[in-house]
Structures are given as structure tokens and as C-alpha cells.
Amino acid sequence: MAVAVLGGGVSGLAAAHYLHMGHAQTGRVVVVEATNRLGGWINTTTHSDGVVYEHGPRTLRVMGNAGANTLALAESLGLTDRVVAVPYSHPSARNRMILVGGKLHMLPNSLKTALKRTPPFSRPLALSALSDLKTKPVLNADESLFSFVRRRFGLEVAKYAIDPLARGVFAGNARDLSVMSLAKRLHQVEQKHGSVLLGLLKDRKNAEKPDSELAKSELVQKARKERWAVWSVEGGLEELVKTLERRNLEDGVEVRKNTKVKGIVHSGKKLVVQTDDEELEVEKVISCLPANSLSTVVKKMNPDLSRLLGSIPFVTVGVVNLEYTGHLVDKPAFGYLVPSSEPNRVLGVIFDTCTFPQGDRTIFTVMMGGYWFNSIFGDSPTEQDMLDAATYEIRQTLGITCDPDRYVVKILPDCIPQYIVGHLENVSNSRQLLRDHRLPLVLAGNSYDGVGMNDTIMSSKRAVYDYL
Ligand SMILES: Cc1cc2nc3c(=O)[nH]c(=O)nc-3n(C[C@H](O)[C@H](O)[C@H](O)COP(=O)(O)OP(=O)(O)OC[C@H]3O[C@@H](n4cnc5c(N)ncnc54)[C@H](O)[C@@H]3O)c2cc1C
Numbered sequence: 001m002a003v004a005v006l007g008g009g010v011s012g013l014a015a016a017h018y019l020h021m022g023h024a025q026t027g028r029v030v031v032v033e034a035t036n037r038l039g040g041w042i043n044t045t046t047h048s049d050g051v052v053y054e055h056g057p058r059t060l061r062v063m064g065n066a067g068a069n070t071l072a073l074a075e076s077l078g079l080t081d082r083v084v085a086v087p088y089s090h091p092s093a094r095n096r097m098i099l100v101g102g103k104l105h106m107l108p109n110s111l112k113t114a115l116k117r118t119p120p121f122s123r124p125l126a127l128s129a130l131s132d133l134k135t136k137p138v139l140n141a142d143e144s145l146f147s148f149v150r151r152r153f154g155l156e157v158a159k160y161a162i163d164p165l166a167r168g169v170f171a172g173n174a175r176d177l178s179v180m181s182l183a184k185r186l187h188q189v190e191q192k193h194g195s196v197l198l199g200l201l202k203d204r205k206n207a208e209k210p211d212s213e214l215a216k217s218e219l220v221q222k223a224r225k226e227r228w229a230v231w232s233v234e235g236g237l238e239e240l241v242k243t244l245e246r247r248n249l250e251d252g253v254e255v256r257k258n259t260k261v262k263g264i265v266h267s268g269k270k271l272v273v274q275t276d277d278e279e280l281e282v283e284k285v286i287s288c289l290p291a292n293s294l295s296t297v298v299k300k301m302n303p304d305l306s307r308l309l310g311s312i313p314f315v316t317v318g319v320v321n322l323e324y325t326g327h328l329v330d331k332p333a334f335g336y337l338v339p340s341s342e343p344n345r346v347l348g349v350i351f352d353t354c355t356f357p358q359g360d361r362t363i364f365t366v367m368m369g370g371y372w373f374n375s376i377f378g379d380s381p382t383e384q385d386m387l388d389a390a391t392y393e394i395r396q397t398l399g400i401t402c403d404p405d406r407y408v409v410k411i412l413p414d415c416i417p418q419y420i421v422g423h424l425e426n427v428s429n430s431r432q433l434l435r436d437h438r439l440p441l442v443l444a445g446n447s448y449d450g451v452g453m454n455d456t457i458m459s460s461k462r463a464v465y466d467y468l
Pocket of ligand 1: 041289445454
């Protein structure tokens with residue numbers, strides 16, 4: 001059986017790898033990638049002196065089945081000795097700040113701090129927890145993350161905890177994003193137990209654990225024993241991509257770079273993938289393209305599917321890495337996030353060298369735009385505009401007035417899909433259309449079942465083992 005994998009981001013590379021590992025009938029596997037490099041948004045710069053910047057993802061979470069799956073994948077790729085881990089006890093895992101009224105505030109991170117009034121909250125967080133215990137559930141409806149959290153925990157928790165979190169993780173607006181898609185477990189325990197906190201407590205045995213096969217991985221066991229929160233790879237996350245690429249090539253996977261997929265045609269039981277150079281006839285296609293791109297590709301073959309996929313919005317993010325000499329951070333932390341209620345152009349600032357020190361350097365990554373990109377920066381901001389906004393932020397908030405020694409500015413167009421209210425239904429309808437039309441096309445990648453790297457790698461595994 002010949003399989004085409006569309007898109008050479010981490011999900012495409014993982015899909016090709018799992019095809020080789022698990023699918024006995026798979027013969028030919030071809031990965032088709034539009035650009036001249038693999039890895040998609042995973043993008044690391046390594047300077048000649050060894051200093052590393054991440055322009056996209058920087059850490060992977062350990063928690064849950066998907067977290068364990070990526071650790072097991074790293075182990076199977078021979079990366080065990082190159083994994084760099086951050087335990088829960090580390091300041092960058094414990095300390096997260098928000099910027100309110102121009103001041104940085106540490107978010108409560110222990111029972112002791114939850115019992116105290118901690119600005120900008122006007123009452124102890126423990127009291128917000130009590131309001132969850134008293135609030136009746138709203139049954140079965142999807143709603144926004146913001147409205148879910150406001151309903152259960154009060155306006156301040158929505159405004160100062162969930163709103164900045166949504167900006168930091170999804171570059172999105174918590175008032176639009178779907179609780180059923182992005183905080184599935186919280187929604188489920190509310191439905192089952194009537195209260196989120198009580199539900200989490202009662203349901204803790206059912207919290208997602210690694211399945212028995214993954215639990216055998218030495219790296220998964222080590223991560224659990226040493227209580228890792230997140231991890232990366234020495235030299236940056238692009239090393240994971242490069243290793244996957246090498247392994248795929250060794251396994252005989254054909255990789256076509258600089259080859260944009262233009263269309264797909266249904267022909268009998270097969271699909272024909274059209275590019276500028278060739279027509280690739282295959283029995284199955286795994287699409288790891290972003291939904292907006294796949295929407296264009298399937299437009300002629302199935303306009304209804306194209307319309308559903310095209311209704312998933314994407315946002316653009318400006319990412320600026322700034323490097324300074326010396327240790328310039330007073331309070332070691334992951335960094336800080338900025339709620340949307342603040343008159344500020346920045347989504348958040350990551351203190352990279354608090355998580356992974358790099359000699360006597362201080363490196364910040366400033367994230368900007370997202371859902372608000374156009375309203376703040378207009379249609380075509382220059383890299384200088386982004387750099388100015390980033391250095392202004394570091395001066396104003398952190399009081400670092402010297403110029404950075406080095407920097408890199410990237411504008412990442414349409415880089416994060418937005419799972420807005422109704423997303424789950426949209427994805428389920430898209431998959432139903434594929435079944436109704438007997439199209440041997442499987443949807444994977446970060447547009448459907450989770451936006452993080454663990455989710456996207458897991459989506460590829462499921463595409464191969466469950467759906468193909
Ligand atoms: C700024 C930023 C920070 C992030 N931080 C984190 C983090 O810390 N931790 C984490 O877990 N996740 C993070 N993420 C999310 C993570 O990067 C994504 O989940 C992951 O990279 C998605 O991989 P993918 O392969 O699904 O998609 P992509 O990376 O989008 O890959 C899709 C590929 O398809 C190609 N393509 C598109 N159209 C076509 C076409 N027509 N023909 C052929 N090829 C095509 C593209 O060129 C691309 O290579 C972050 C994302 C961003 C943008």
C-alpha cells in the first residue's frame with residue numbers, strides 16, 4: 001500500500017515514522033512538504049558560539065498519555081541522553097507572573113499562597129474555589145473558556161488567570177476559545193460531578209495516565225520518578241525533528257521538499273495527490289497540513305469539507321528573541337503573561353535562560369499579536385516594528401535599559417489554529433464527511449485534536465494505528 005503524508009512538520013514526520021513502525025502492509029511512504037525544510041513551526045537557531053534560540057515551541061509537557069508518548073518516541077529515536085528536563089520543583093515550573101497595572105504579580109502556586117489575598121486578586125483564590133463548589137453545572141453545552149471559568153470561579157480568575165493563559169498558550173482570545181476542546185477534562189468533571197474541584201478530586205484515579213505499553217518506557221518512568229514538568233532536547237527542539245528526518249530516510253521514506261500540494265482527486269478507491277511536478281497515486285493520504293491549507297487543497301474534490309476546514313481560524317504571532325550579557329532576571333520564573341485587559345502590545349515574555357541557562361547570557365522571548373495581531377500591528381508590520389515593541393516592553397516592565405547584544409525577529413503567519421466554540425462539532429462533521437464519501441483521507445496535525453506538540457504527534461499515531 002502506498003501512503004502519502006502531506007506536510008513535513010513534526011506531525012508529518014511522526015506519521016511517516018509510525019507508518020514504518022506499525023503498519024505491516026505499508027509499502028511506499030512519501031512525505032510532501034511545500035518548503036525547503038522539515039519541522040514546520042519547530043525552528044531553532046544555533047549561533048556559532050553555541051547559543052540557542054527557539055522561535056517556535058521550546059518545551060514539551062510530560063503529563064498525560066500524549067506526554068508519555070513523545071517521551072517514548074524520543075527514547076526510541078535514541079535521544080534519551082540528550083533530553084534536558086525541568087522538574088516541578090524548579091522555579092521556572094513554579095513561578096509564573098502576570099502583568100497588571102504595569103506591575104508584575106506572582107500567581108499563587110501553593111496552598112499557602114492560595115489562602116492569602118495575592119494582588120491583583122481582591123480575595124484569596126481559595127474563596128474562588130468555594131464558589132465552584134456552590135455553582136450549579138450547565139449541562140452539555142460548549143462555551144468559551146472565559147465564560148466557563150467566570151461562571152465557576154468568578155470574574156477575576158477568568159480575567160487574570162484564564163485570559164492570560166489563553167494568550168500565552170494559544171495566542172488566542174479566551175472569550176472565543178472552546179472549553180470542550182481545550183479544557184476537556186474540566187468540562188467533563190463538571191458534567192459528571194457538578195463541580196470542577198470536587199470532580200477533579202473524585203476523578204483523580206481516572207486522570208489520564210500513560211497506557212501500559214508507554215509506561216514501560218525508561219524515559220517515561222524516569223520522568224515520573226523525578227517529577228519532570230517539561231523537557232527539551234540539548235541543542236533545541238529542532239534536534240528532535242532532525243533525528244526523526246534521519247530515521248525516516250534510513251527507513252526508506254521518500255521526502256519531497258519544495259513540493260506544494262495543489263489538489264487531491266478521488267479516483268476509484270485511490271487518491272491522486274497533485275503537485276507542480278507530479279501526480280502521486282496512493283491508496284491512503286494522511287493530511288498533516290494546517291486545516292486552512294488543506295481546505296484549499298480539497299476545494300474541488302469536496303467543497304463541503306473545504307468549507308468546514310476553512311472555518312477554523314488561525315492567528316499570526318510575532319516572536320522576538322533578545323539576548324543580553326549577564327544575569328538580568330531578579331526573580332527566577334517561567335516568565336510573565338499579559339491579560340488582554342492591559343493596554344499592552346505583548347502577549348507574554350518567556351525567561352528562556354531561567355528554564356535552560358546558557359552561560360552568562362540572559363535570553364528573553366517576547367510573543368506578540370496572536371488574535372490581536374492586525375488590530376495592534378496593522379496588515380504588514382516590519383521586523384523593526386516588532387523589535388521596537390519587544391525592546392520597549394523589556395525596558396518598561398523589567399527595567400533593562402541596555403540594548404540587546406543580539407536578537408532575531410520572526411513573524412509567524414497563521415501559526416496557531418484557534419479552537420473556537422463549536423470546534424469539536426466542526427471536526428466531527430469533517431470526519432463524518434470523509435466517511436460518507438469513502439475518501440481514504442485521514443486528518444492529523446495540530447488543527448483538530450490539540451494544538452501542542454504532544455497532541456499533534458499523538459494525532460499522527462492515531463491516524464496510523466486507529467484510522468488507516
Ligand atoms: C510560537 C509558537 C510557540 C509554540 N510553543 C509550543 C510549546 O512550547 N510546546 C508545544 O508543545 N507546542 C508549542 N507550539 C505548537 C507546536 O509548534 C505545534 O503543535 C506543532 O509544531 C505543529 O506541527 P504540525 O506538523 O501539526 O504543523 P506545522 O508545523 O504547521 O507543519 C505543517 C507543514 O505543512 C507544510 N504545508 C502547508 N501547506 C502545504 C501544502 N499545500 N503542501 C505541502 N506542504 C504544506 C508547512 O510548510 C509545514 O511544514 C508552539 C507554536 C508556535 C507557533
